[in-house]
Amino acid sequence: MKRAVFVILAAFLSTVFAYSLLIGHADPGQTSGVQTNIAGDPYYDTVDLENWCGQTPTVEHLLEYDCVFTWSNLRYSNPTTLGNNLADYVDSGGAVVILNFCWNSSWGLAGRIMSDPDYCPLGQVWSDRGRDSQDMGDYDADHPIMAGVESITDIEYWEYLDVCPGATWLADLTNGYALAGINADQDVVGINMYPGDSHYWQGDGWILFNNAIQYLMNPDTAPPYVDGMYPGEGEYGPPDTDIVFHCRDDGCCVDLETIDFTARDTSLSGGRAIGRGAAVGSAHSPSRTIPGDLNVDDTDPRDVVCTFYPDDELPWDTITCTVDGSLADGLGYEMGEDFVWWFTTIWDVEEASWGALKAAF
Numbered sequence: 066m067k068r069a070v071f072v073i074l075a076a077f078l079s080t081v082f083a084y085s086l087l088i089g090h091a092d093p094g095q096t097s098g099v100q101t102n103i104a105g106d107p108y109y110d111t112v113d114l115e116n117w118c119g120q121t122p123t124v125e126h127l128l129e130y131d132c133v134f135t136w137s138n139l140r141y142s143n144p145t146t147l148g149n150n151l152a153d154y155v156d157s158g159g160a161v162v163i164l165n166f167c168w169n170s171s172w173g174l175a176g177r178i179m180s181d182p183d184y185c186p187l188g189q190v191w192s193d194r195g196r197d198s199q200d201m202g203d204y205d206a207d208h209p210i211m212a213g214v215e216s217i218t219d220i221e222y223w224e225y226l227d228v229c230p231g232a233t234w235l236a237d238l239t240n241g242y243a244l245a246g247i248n249a250d251q252d253v254v255g256i257n258m259y260p261g262d263s264h265y266w267q268g269d270g271w272i273l274f275n276n277a278i279q280y281l282m283n284p285d286t287a288p289p290y291v292d293g294m295y296p297g298e299g300e301y302g303p304p305d306t307d308i309v310f311h312c313r314d315d316g317c318c319v320d321l322e323t324i325d326f327t328a329r330d331t332s333l334s335g336g337r338a339i340g341r342g343a344a345v346g347s348a349h350s351p352s353r354t355i356p357g358d359l360n361v362d363d364t365d366p367r368d369v370v371c372t373f374y375p376d377d378e379l380p381w382d383t384i385t386c387t388v389d390g391s392l393a394d395g396l397g398y399e400m401g402e403d404f405v406w407w408f409t410t411i412w413d414v415e416e417a418s419w420g421a422l423k424a425a426f
Contacts, residue, residue: 148176
């Protein structure tokens with residue numbers, strides 16, 4: 066998923082889905098970056114920040130939110146009760162993103178959220194924090210949480226963590242310890258980074274944090290699809306027609322950058338390009354691809370109307386249209402296979418042979 070798509074379409078999505086986020090921390094005075102880069106993201110309809118150094122939220126309070134984002138730099142008021150409440154919250158349909166220093170024995174989280182590997186996807190290899198700066202190493206570029214996350218450098222605060230059994234690995238540090246993972250039930254993400262103002266890292270960390278939150282808030286995994294074509298499958302379209310199709314996703318926005326459309330002249334003479342400098346029916350046309358411009362109307366980002374304007378009139382032929390299978394939604398789920406349909410600019414396709422056309426002249 067490109068980060069730009071989230072930003073451009075966030076206001077629309079928030080009015081449709083009304084996502085609410087609770088940021089609970091034990092790090093007073095270190096939250097300005099989180100407020101700007103996470104709380105300030107228009108994807109979220111409601112964002113509340115709470116200092117949990119002196120209070121512990123109840124399960125009922127947590128259930129007012131779609132996702133909880135938490136980290137520490139001081140001691141939580143009651144780490145064990147908080148961890149148990151977060152686990153109960155997840156059991157009731159909530160989602161949690163856990164960050165540093167929640168694995169630290171002095172001011173970390175405790176309770177079931179940390180002790181039961183079905184919840185937090187990352188666990189300690191040993192109890193200590195890293196002493197040298199690390200970068201993001203290997204990562205799963207195909208997972209939506211890692212979409213647009215290409216580089217994170219100078220990660221000063223990290224812990225010796227590994228992915229728990231049954232959880233899904235997302236990324237490593239350059240030293241091989243885990244940077245990010247998600248549990249088997251897809252409702253808890255662990256990220257081995259500190260988000261407070263005293264962090265030293267640079268790069269795509271804020272993208273990673275927001276991707277994790279938004280992925281947990283929107284569990285839609287269905288890919289986008291194509292329909293509403295004009296001319297439709299097997300239909301007649303006059304040579305001066307424009308080609309229209311819809312890219313749709315029922316649960317999320319369509320990633321506009323992944324729309325890749327091609328129209329081709331595919332039947333009579335093995336294919337001839339129709340464009341500037343190419344005569345209709347010319348045997349010397351340089352390509353089978355029909356040149357033109359694609360206009361994308363994203364007024365409704367879940368129903369994107371695409372109109373292809375050919376540079377010249379279409380040939381008398383069968384026109385084959387292809388939307389590339391890389392078409393994806395805002396969470397990175399791809400259509401997978403190319404969507405292909407054809408129409409004809411010849412009235413009677415059964416008579417559409419070279420002999421029939423030459424006889425007409």
